[in-house]
């Protein structure tokens with residue numbers, strides 16, 4: 182059992198599957214009723230969001246609340262983590278408040294790692310996205326979603342072909358997914374313009390391609406990454422139109438997937454840029470499911486990291 | 500007052516008695532045979548070298564006395580075996596006028612633990628726009644010969660050309676911090692597979708190598724000498740080797756940390772290991788060691804860069820670039836170059852004393868261990884081992900990358916013109 186969740190690479194196959202299985206049980210236990218489980222009653226989870234990310238923050242808040250934890254949110258828009266207060270000072274504050282776990286989103290790569298390893302706090306640390314490094318709970322919810330569609334919601338993703346497309350260089354989602362999907366046995370291909378693939382990507386546990394059509398052919402799933410317009414201004418590619426033409430997902434390209442192949446996107450989507458509205462809202466898209474699954478997967482992560490494991494059976498059956 | 504250093508081995512060779520009088524080496528006798536002095540030091544088992552000379556030190560005064568002062572920095576230098584340091588110009592205010600360099604020079608004289616030779620800024624305010632008054636700094640009491648915008652690259656090719664040409668008039672040298680600015684915007688660590696995995700913006704080797712290649716060609720074209728600060732990559736070593744074969748008047752330095760540490764340390768996300776240029780790969784480390792051994796790289800320079808605690812006790816991205824170096828430099832060279840058989844002690848004296856003194860045109864330092872020469876000396880116990888404890892270092896800052904590490908060889912005593920600045924490993 183790991184103490185913190187900092188990188189998707191921290192999870193071995195058994196651990197990853199255990200989290201996904203727990204998420205499945207929690208989903209069944211709470212169902213659509215948004216019922217609360219008493220598991221984390223009396224425990225405090227702090228959401229520390231230096232970067233504004235409404236969807237991830239809400240997902241973690243919902244996850245902690247459904248486990249009956251006390252939830253405190255510090256966000257960049259509030260006063261407590263506004264400019265000038267360092268990560269360390271905030272960590273010391275959390276420690277003084279008696280927080281049990283801290284969910285941290287920060288613009289600096291390694292911020293969660295630093296928080297966990299610096300000795301500033303004894304809290305369990307969950308990385309909710311650090312700079313251009315990792316976003317492990319996003320990878321877990323993507324794996325959960327993939328498993329549901331491609332492996333009957335059980336076991337691993339052995340032999341499944343997953344294509345990740347777009348700004349790999351700046352994407353924490355891509356890094357975490359490559360690591361986790363490889364751990365689960367999937368065959369991953371990353372695709373993007375060479376300018377948006379990191380130096381040394383050949384050493385990653387995945388294939389690399391510049392040719393989207395070729396990579397998509399027969400694949401079981403494609404994950405489209407958001408591409409920010411500022412990348413265009415920094416000369417990573419010439420124009421939005423050229424990007425869409427070469428690396429965007431439209432209906433014709435989506436048809437290259439295996440017959441039951443699915444389309445994922447971590448959101449928020451740039452409709453018309455990396456994905457057309459038709460595909461985003463079409464039958465292959467599982468984007469809405471991803472959001473739902475995010476809450477269950479985050480519940481599972483908090484549940485396991487905060488040491489609530491033994492009670493699961495009885496609660497899930499209650 | 501005369502002092503006899505008994506049974507000391509110059510350059511690790513045959514032991515002698517060395518008598519110091521009136522600030523100079525007064526006599527050298529066979530071991531055990533020198534007449535008694537007013538003071539005697541038993542130096543059996545110790546090696547004597549000319550006092551070390553650092554061409555690249557950040558003393559932070561004026562402006563950031565919370566991180567280091569001329570007094571604390573020169574104390575660290577003396578404890579590290581140095582008798583002269585070159586204080587980089589990126590202070591607040593910048594050392595870009597005769598007034599500031601003279602102030603640093605005088606404070607150095609007062610602090611007294613070692614000589615302080617101010618480095619003058621190449622451009623006004625390090626802004627890279629127009630030349631500072633290089634001649635006025637050269638003519639000042641500080642007699643500046645080394646000019647550098649260190650911390651920032653003189654990236655404008657025309658400005659660099661003019662600077663190289665201009666300092667010929669007073670035998671100066673431009674020390675270039677080789678970093679192509681556009682290629683390194685926001686850079687956090689060496690660019691390679693690891694930077695991609697860690698999600699840290701990469702600092703590609705080509706950003707250093709491209710500037711070095713340009714500047715050696717500029718130096719050749721205008722017939723000037725140029726010095727390259729802290730080179731860190733195999734490619735840079737290759738370019739310097741090529742340039743020297745071509746007869747270009749280029750010198751180069753490597754830091755102790757680039758001789759021993761690699762980029763792997765970035766996996767800790769601990770800004771203690773954040774430095775500019777960044778720690779590179781094991782292959783680069785091998786290349787700079789080879790380059791230093793074969794003389795392609797002329798000198799070791801510390802790039803001692805103190806930073807206040809809060810500038811390092813934070814996330815990697817917010818951390819300041821730089822690490823302490825003065826008190827650990829010689830030990831790192833012993834471990835990486837002497838104990839591995841790459842350098843003799845004579846060559847250590849060359850790389851850490853003689854050659855930097857020549858590049859900086861400091862006549863009284865880096866002299867041979869001969870009768871009549873100024874007694875700028877360091878006594879080293881090559882077999883001693885010690886552990887780095889940041890709190891025990893003389894620096895006002897604690898940002899050593901070697902905390903807790905066992906180090907090879909220890910400075911026992913340092914003499915500045917015959918006067919001990921360090922005895923028995925402590926400030927005298």
Ligand SMILES: [Zn+2]
Pocket residue numbers: 649650651676728729775776
């Ligand atoms: Zn520099």
